[in-house]
Amino acid sequence: MALQFAAAANRTVLARRHQHRLDQTVAEVEYRSRFRNWEWMATVRNNPTRPLGIDGELFFTPELVPAMAHPLPRESDPEIQKNVLVHRLYEYLKFTIDLEQSAVIPVTGHISRGMAGLDLPELMRSDAFKIVTDEAWHAQFTYELMRDVRDRTRVAPALPDTPIFTGVLARIHEEFPSEIRGLDELLFAIVSETLISSTLDDLPQDHRLPEGVRETIADHAEDEAKYHAFFSTLLRFLWPSMTPREQELAGPYLPRLIFAFLEPDYPSVALGMAASGLPSEQVEQVNNDVYTHERVIEDVRRGAAPTLQYFIEAGALEHGATREAFAEAGLLA
Numbered sequence: 422m423a424l425q426f427a428a429a430a431n432r433t434v435l436a437r438r439h440q441h442r443l444d445q446t447v448a449e450v451e452y453r454s455r456f457r458n459w460e461w462m463a464t465v466r467n468n469p470t471r472p473l474g475i476d477g478e479l480f481f482t483p484e485l486v487p488a489m490a491h492p493l494p495r496e497s498d499p500e501i502q503k504n505v506l507v508h509r510l511y512e513y514l515k516f517t518i519d520l521e522q523s524a525v526i527p528v529t530g531h532i533s534r535g536m537a538g539l540d541l542p543e544l545m546r547s548d549a550f551k552i553v554t555d556e557a558w559h560a561q562f563t564y565e566l567m568r569d570v571r572d573r574t575r576v577a578p579a580l581p582d583t584p585i586f587t588g589v590l591a592r593i594h595e596e597f598p599s600e601i602r603g604l605d606e607l608l609f610a611i612v613s614e615t616l617i618s619s620t621l622d623d624l625p626q627d628h629r630l631p632e633g634v635r636e637t638i639a640d641h642a643e644d645e646a647k648y649h650a651f652f653s654t655l656l657r658f659l660w661p662s663m664t665p666r667e668q669e670l671a672g673p674y675l676p677r678l679i680f681a682f683l684e685p686d687y688p689s690v691a692l693g694m695a696a697s698g699l700p701s702e703q704v705e706q707v708n709n710d711v712y713t714h715e716r717v718i719e720d721v722r723r724g725a726a727p728t729l730q731y732f733i734e735a736g737a738l739e740h741g742a743t744r745e746a747f748a749e750a751g752l753l754a
Contacts, residue, residue: 450657452541455647456548463551464640465558471640473569477631480570481506481513482624487685487711488694493703501698504576508693510634511578512686513620514567517641519584520613521560528610529553532655537607539658548651555644566637573631579696581688589681598670607659608671609678614645614652615728616682621645653731660735668736672743675732676750683721685712718751725752 460466483489483502486509494505531537533549571577590609597605624630625639660668687708694704729752738744747753 450654452545452654453650454544454548455650456551459551463555464644465555468640470562470565471633471636473566473573473633474631477629477634479503479506479627479629480574480631480634481509482627482630485620485623487716488690488707491707491711493707494694494699497699504574504697505694505699507570507574507576508579508697510570511567511580512689512693514563514570515578515580515689516584516586516686517563518560519587521556521563523587524590524606524613525610526553526556526560528606529556538603539655539662541655541658545651545655552648552651559641559644562637562640566633569633577696579692581692585684585686585688586681589677593674593677593681597674601663601667601670604663604667604671605674605678608675609681611652611656611659611731612675612678612728613682614648615656615731616724617649617727618642618645619724656731656735660732660737665740669740669742672737672740673746675737675743676746676752679725679728679752680721680750683724684717687712722752722754 480503483506486506488494488505489502494502528537529549529552532539532541533546533553535541535546567578590605593605594602597603621638621642625635625642627635663671690712691704691708694707695701699707729747732738738747744753
């Protein structure tokens with residue numbers, strides 16, 4: 422993926438240009454670290470890779486898979502149903518790996534090294550180093566879980582080389598105004614790390630799944646709770662440090678960044694169903710019936726609620742063009 426922190430140097434200039442505004446922001450925003458017990462609590466320091474185990478009849482919670490509510494998969498051969506859930510797990514795990522390595526780690530690495538164009542408290546930069554370490558571990562143990570599932574099920578992953586969100590982000594990056602290009606990556610990291618994933622919450626509670634799947638995702642969820650607080654605070658530093666012009670330029674892209682994270686990966690879903698044994702015409706019908714425009718908008722709006730509230734509190738929707746973009750995207754009730 423071509424995403425880079427291409428404007429890091431430009432945002433360093435931005436930081437100097439807004440030094441007075443940044444100093445005011447630092448004084449007004451209090452940062453409360455959630456990483457004070459990181460040495461003793463972080464999964465990378467304490468939890469080993471989870472063995473898959475031999476228990477578990479399912480590999481993903483069927484109630485969380487929209488396709489499984491459709492008559493065609495639901496009434497198909499039990500082996501097809503089982504494989505649809507295996508492929509849904511692969512899709513989720515691959516998305517996690519790509520998100521951590523291509524979107525979160527690069528941005529957080531720049532924050533830790535003071536290259537994000539923000540004058541952040543030293544404790545935030547220190548915590549950013551910890552997040553980089555954690556996220557690399559999440560990608561690693563997620564990859565190892567994928568291998569264990571493949572070895573146990575004998576079902577090979579059927580996935581595109583890159584998830585659809587990476588292409589969406591690359592297009593946004595190219596379209597982003599040149600004077601603030603790079604902020605798109607920082608804003609997407611904030612979006613992705615402040616949204617609450619029902620998958621992280623629900624899968625560890627489903628005892629129909631193998632113990633290794635439940636425990637691995639629970640480990641991830643335990644760490645992610647800390648990042649929610651970090652990135653919501655980061656937004657409170659970032660948005661006020663931008664000039665009104667920069668806010669007006671960046672704001673209308675926020676709905677697209679939210680959709681990049683939350684919208685279903687339709688090609689990946691289709692590949693998984695086809696690899697599970699559903700005929701191509703049925704795959705197309707399921708996707709068309711399940712992922713209607715209205716349902717996708719409703720699901721994204723519901724999933725985006727926490728992040729939307731943070732942007733409202735930061736003042737992002739006070740700009741007419743930004744509010745209009747959110748309304749046109751269907752993200753305002």
